[in-house]
Amino acid sequence: WIAPKTGTDCALALGFANVIIAEGLYDRDFVGQWCHGFDEFAAHVARYTPEYVAEFCGVSADDVRTAARWFGRAQAAALVSGRGIDQSGRNVAPTHRAICCLRAITGNVDKPGACIITEMSDFTTEVELEMTDEMAPEHKARCLNTPFTPLQCYEGYAKVQKVTERLGCRLPTRYMTSAHPDLVLRAMETGEPYPVRALIVNATNPLLTYADTHRVFNALMGLDLIVVIDYYLTPTASIADFVLPCAGAIERPLFQQHGGVANIAYGGPAAVEPYYERRSDYDIFRALGLRLGQTEAWPHETFKDALEDVLTRAGMTWEEYCERGMYFRPPVPFKYLYPDETGNPRGFATTTGKIELASEILPDFGGQRLPEPVPCLSLCSDELIARAAACGGAHLSMVTGARKQPYNASMYFNNPKFRKSSPHPAVEISPATAQRLGLRAGDTVEVATDKGSARFVLEVRTMRDDMVSVDYGWWHPEWTPGAPDFGGMWESNVNCLTSCSVATGEPMIGTWWYNAIDCVIRKVDETLSWQDDPCAKDSASAGKDGAR
Structure with a gap:
């Protein structure tokens, strides 16, 4: 578990590529036949040494080497990504590009046990x-x-x-x-x-x-x-x-x-x-x-x-x-070798017909020719950070909206059993971070950016230090709908802190930031409505309140 700083996954992937290329672990045959711009890419990743990546991502250089070697030496390997890097604003495109480049230089493309390229559906699409x-x-x-x-x-x-x-x-x-x-x-x-x-x-x-x-x-x-x-x-x-x-x-x-x-x-x-x-x-x-x-x-x-x-x-x-x-219908591997109408291998869906480690088309859309990380979004002014520090608070990196059972986005909060088992919106931090900030599990905390603030119950989890993971989607379905409370929407809604500005988003498709955002966090003495919530304490009461 490498656990990089939020928003630094692109640099981590480029660090893997550095090790794989420097130690000759890449697939020379596949790269020679089916990768475009390898020399340019190799020169690009040369500065992403394990030591550089360790400082940039806040990880161990030895861990970077070990993981890169595992991936580079495998007969077949898959890199699977998800919502975390899909919601990191301007870093989304370069991170996915870097991951695709890793698959390509190791030949883990469209072969069994690796990342298979899907085919169009037989049914109406x-x-x-x-x-x-x-x-x-x-x-x-x-x-x-x-x-x-x-x-x-x-x-x-x-x-x-x-x-x-x-x-x-x-x-x-x-x-x-x-x-x-x-x-x-x-x-x-x-x-x-x-x-x-x-x-x-x-x-x-x-x-x-x-x-x-x-x-x-x-x-x-x-x-x-x-x-x-x-x-x-x-x-x-x-x-x-x-x-x-x-x-x-x-x-x-x-x-x-x-x-x-x-x-x-x-x-x-x-x-x-x-x-x-x-x-x-x-x-x-x-x-x-x-x-x-x-x-x-x-x-x-x-x-x-x-x-x-x-x-x-x-x-x-x-x-x-x-x-x-x-x-x-299981996808057939090695489709890039299928003959086209001229009898030659049809290759890949790029301008060159090869996997473009150095892209020939993305610069036309404002993208990068080579994947490179960009700074994370800052939504906290110096004044906000200073006010939080004066109240014993701290300035940390934040991720939002981690999918957590039993809820899904803003769904299922009306289920009494669910509410009893997971009764309050949480902010999660590591034990070391909690100790440094003088916080304990069960404390009420306020999380804020210049956009707004929301309050949560603190939970301590095994996770990376110096960051917070904030729940989202919380509301009271049992409350009277509409004004003035709107189901408690303003109390523990992390999206009061976020921004969808196209100006700060990814330049090609505009992806905005839900992760890798800075925030301030501080303890507050107020009791949340969730902590005095009959739905969380008694399922029978919850059913009665919901009916009312």
Whole structure:
């Protein structure tokens, strides 16, 4: 467990590459045939020695060497990444690039036991169902992102599509064109470049799960219309003009297809018909589409009928899919060796047909030719840090939103058993950090940035020193919905501290910072509503309070 400082994963990966190249552990044959820019990359990582990385990342140089050698000497190895590095702002793209370069120089690409390149689905893909090709050019031209995130827009998608289609693949458009929250909020606030006056909220609770809660609240409160599709009167639903009750997970069929970029889907039939007047998302949007004249786009009366049609191309019936619980065809390895129309190996989805350790296309979008870490985001002014220090507080690095059972984002807080087993929103620090700051498990602490503050209960965990991990998504479903408390949204909501500014985000796609943010933390004497919460102490009482 290397446990680098938050936001330094890119440097750690480049340190691995330094060791692997310096000690000759790279796959010479694969690099020679299928990697572009190796000499340039090798020169780039030369300064990321284990000693340099140890100081930069706050880790042991020996650990860097040991882990790099394990990876470099393996017959086959996989590097798996997740939400941590996906939400570190400007470091997201270079970190993923560095990890991809590590896979490439060791030959751990598209071979058994390593990182397999997925194939397009046999069934109808998500990008086809989106019908983005039906959008008029003048509508695509009004994409809010275009001047700010050159890859996260329709023009950027079109350029990348030409490359990915070399391998017969198409990425779902929505992932690479969805509007940046900062720009949507700006359009709500200012009407620029055009006014956004209405919002449909589906499968999210933005007042808790979106960055900069104060700003999100003010922007949403200024809209002319909000429609929320949800199970409960969440804080967001409590400010809506209309709330449409959504069918629950077991009241609708499931077909999870991972964006249509892999040949796998899992799920099955609905267990029961929707109770009361609940409707599936499909029913709601189909009805809206039909009212708008989109008759040809919604030929299937039910969600089940639509999914059955999606499977037709794959040669599987809906009944077979429900019996198995999935559709799966294992990807074939070494696809880059398949002959193209000229009889030559088709290679990879890049401009050169090789894995580009030095990218030939990303600089066109404001990205780096070679992966290099950038400084982490600072949201704490000198004045805030000084005030915290004067109160016995400390200035630390923060990660937010670690997925923790039994909750999921802002879901399941109404479950009495869950609340009894996990009763309060927590800030986690290491034993050494707790001792240094004079804090103990169970203390009430305030965490703050210049954006705002929130209060939590302290827990001590085995984790890296001098950092904090802060829960998110906490609210009281049993409280009376709406103003003034909005389910306790302002008390322990870490997104009161975060920012989605496109100006400080990743330059190609605008990824903002939920991790590797600085904060101040201090002990406070106040008791939180969670610490005097009947739902956390007595499940029977919780059921009664929830009913009330």
